[in-house]
Amino acid sequence: MTLGRVPRQGDLLRSTVEFCAGRVGVDSIYGVLHRDCFGLFPDEMFADLFTDVGRRSVPPMIVAVVMVLQRIEGLSDREAVERFAFDARWKYAAGGLDFDYPGFVHTVLVDMRARLARSDRPDRIFDAVLEVARAAGLVGRKRVLDSTPLYDAVATMDTITLIRSAIRGLLAVVSAGLAGELRARVSSGDDYASTAKPVIDWDDETAREQLIDSRTRDGLAMLAVLDGLDLDEAVDKAARLLATVVGQDITTGEDGIFRIVRGTAADRVISTVDPETRHGRKTQARGFDGYKGHIAIDPDSEIITATEVTPANSGDAEVAPGLLADILPAEAEAEAEARVFGDAAYGAGELLKLLDDNGIHNGVKVQPASSVKGHFSKDRFEIDLDRAVVRCPAGHTAPIRPRKGQPSTIGAAAFGAACGGCPLRQQCTSAAAGRTIGIGAHEKHLLPARARRRDPAWRAEYRATRPKVERKIGHLMRRRHGGRRARVRGKVKTAADFSLLAAAVNLARLAVLGIGSTTAQLTPTTA
Structure with a gap:
């Protein structure tokens, strides 16, 4: 199949331009697509998906516009091609096509998704929209991370x-x-x-x-x-x-x-129709089946900068490096300091180390040290990694010694006999051998992270910045867009669909901000 091309010259008497120009808002997604679809999704951008021989395809730019509008309106493939055939706004968004411009069958959308999935750049629609935001100066060096449940499109099997x-x-x-x-x-x-x-x-x-x-x-x-x-x-x-x-x-x-067997396996397959979907938990009391959708946003412009989809049982911090790839490694000559924010789900030692090693401002929340049986929590002990000693609340010190068979930890400090006649023993431990403090491999990064939580300035910035990603997730999960229910099966397809939704939401955000794109340069739109 060869590359089809969008007609650039419409019929003045049959064009949707004159009809829609005064009726469609300039700050709507239809308005921004009409002005900038040729610059955002030129047919040449999809040339690698087609061959040099064969019948001509439906112009890829038109298909890309339909895919974006389909995703933001939460339509099926059949509903989307029907909307394109009969809704003047859709043809207006696709460059101002004529009213009688022929439609196409819904399998064209299926074919385009398959071609994109097989290509070297499966997320090129998202990337094209993000590049417009970058060129407009809307993507800085701040990032806020979060995830949200995506309910699977299959039934959980016994x-x-x-x-x-x-x-x-x-x-x-x-x-x-x-x-x-x-x-x-x-x-x-x-x-x-x-x-x-x-x-x-x-x-x-x-x-x-x-x-x-x-x-x-x-x-x-x-x-x-x-x-x-x-x-x-x-x-x-x-x-x-x-x-x-x-x-x-x-x-x-x-x-x-x-x-x-009693209990549930840690990575239990829950469906043979979609073997990649898993049991997951949002909280201790609330579970779900499916996937997690992960995003990173610029909190100043609320533009989504990266997306990822993982099985529901995966940890949030696991995919954080990929979400932050555009600011890692940190650039020494960058004008602004890179800053990353996230809730306690991202407070894993590996991510804290990654941020600290790259000199990135760490706005990631870390869980406070737990207090077992009401005893002193770990943060009541002074841990001196340079001297390899730990000082307890009563003033006793114990050396940090390596633990055999646990190479992933630095070691532990056992107070032993010092706990015997300690007046604070009842508040500290009930163990016969006395209190032992384990020192993890990433203790060097966890200690300052826990200390930052007590800084009023850090807390104020965190509270002012991190909630913005919650609002953006709310935009993504609107019922109008299809809600949280995955529309496809499999991790790869779900990830592509989530990326397309992010592209559509970003495009709607650019329209609200009055930012447009032309084939030559970015220009702010005017009413």
Whole structure:
């Protein structure tokens, strides 16, 4: 398929320009797209996605505009192409096309997303909008980080449904001959043709145990057949999924019966339809299934500078370096100091070290030291890393000694006998051996971070800056945009969709700020 191009010369009598010019606000996303779509998303920007031979594609600039508007209005593919066909504002936003400009089928949007995903620059639409903000001076060296739940687009499966679905998926991708060999190993009598659960008396514990045991044996028997075979990618992926769902939930009793294990595996697969989705927690009392959407924003302009999507059980600090890539490493000759803010979820030692090593102002909140059983918390002890000693509230000191078998820590300070006749013992410890203070590998960075929390100036800046990212997440998760429910399956597709939403919200923000782009330079818009 070759690159299609947008017509630049419209029909004066049929153009949407005269009709929409006085009706569409200049500070709306339709207005900014109309003025700047040729500069933001020129057809040439997508040239690498197409070949030199074949029929002409729908002009990529038009498709990009439709994708942005589709995302900000939370529409399906069919709804989006219908809106483009009949809503004059959409054709106006796509450069002022004629009223009767032909529409296109919804699979064009599917095809464009697939082409972008396979390319070297899958997030080029987001990058193009962000570059406009950078050129306008709206992206400085401050960053605020946060994450938000993205509920998955699939149903969470129980153990028996997971196993049967994984077996069914394996049978679907193997060759006919191998499928016959696998089915010959089935001892339960289940044909694995239906998605419905087998009909049993679910109130009968013995019947439930027999169901779990028999389907587990079927799965293990199939995996035994595949063991040692040279499998293609699809079969290998299906076999690994079956092994995972069997291994994560099932244990063997002393009687040799397979039963569901108590508790939940740390990285439990919860759906064979989307194996990358996970159980997650927003708080101790509130859980969710799906992914986490991570963003970094410039708090002064409220422009989103980076996005990322991870499984719901991942930690926020894990992706922080990627979100801060545009200010790392810190530039010594930069006019403004880089500053990073985040809540306690980002207060991990690795991130604190990264910021400190790069000379970046650390506005990341750190959890206070915990107080076990009401005893003195760790921050009541004076830790001197230079002298490798710890001083307790009663004035006793203990040396920091390495701990065997724990290379990830510096060591520990054990007060031992000093606690025996200490008048503060009841407030400090109930351990017979006395109080021990563990010193982590990143203690050097955690100590000043905890001290900063007590600085009124630091707290004032934190409270004035960090809440801005909460407002931006509120903009992203509006029901108009589709809410928190993921519209696609899989981490890669969800990440691309989240990036596109961020691009649309950024573009709407640029429209409000009166910033536009032309093919030559940035120019502020006027009413």
